[in-house]
Amino acid sequence: MAQKNEAEKKIKKGSKLLIVGGLVVLLLFAGIGIGGFVFASQEDESFVSRFTPEAEAVEISFPLEEFLINLSSESERNQPVVRMELTITSLNEEAEELFGKEIAKVRDAVIHVVANQSVETIYNEEEGHFLIKNDIKKRINQALEDDVVEDVFITNILLQK
Structure with a gap:
């Protein structure tokens, strides 16, 4: 055992x-x-x-009221007019409040850029995108003194000669 x-x-x-x-x-x-x-x-x-969950960036879209802008022209008699609607976007969560508070600066920036265009330059494109969109974005960011605008979308445009 x-x-x-x-x-x-x-x-x-x-x-x-x-x-x-x-x-x-x-x-x-x-x-x-x-x-x-x-x-x-x-x-x-x-x-x-x-190891940390990714926070998704929230894109804020802010549609602007319709613009009716005279384009630059040689002749004051037959001045072309553009009617356009825009939407601006931002990844900044406080952008909507800023756009609403500073709407006069935003609209002034758009009018300044578009009014300096001519019939020949308003529709200029590069790689399928209107060049004017980048100019509008830069001008709005300058006016607001912050890089808050992420993109500009032209939602409606009509040119009358």
């Missing part, structure tokens, strides 16, 4: 070693997996940003 007890003790000791060894191997693989995820080469992402 003494031999039987010693044999049972050896078996129990061997199975404990086997369980501990299995746990060590399991932890080793888990560590390799986590390390690979954390230290993998991701150029544009910081270490902390991998």
Whole structure:
């Protein structure tokens, strides 16, 4: 019987070693997996940003009332007129309040840019986009003294010669 007890003790000791060894191997693989995820080469992402949820940027759209603007012309007698509607967008959460408060500056900036255009230049495009949109965006941002306007969309335009 003494031999039987010693044999049972050896078996129990061997199975404990086997369980501990299995746990060590399991932890080793888990560590390799986590390390690979954390230290993998991701150029544009910081270490902390991998573990924090991304906050989605909220785009604010602010439609402007219709504009009726005289274009620059050689002749004052037959001055061309453009009727246009615009929507400006921003990623700044306080932009809608700013646009509403400073609407006179925003409208003045648009009128200034458009009034300096001619019939020949109002529809100029580059890569499928009206060039005037960038000019309007820059002028509004200048007037507001902040880069708050993200994009300008021309929602309606009509030119009368």
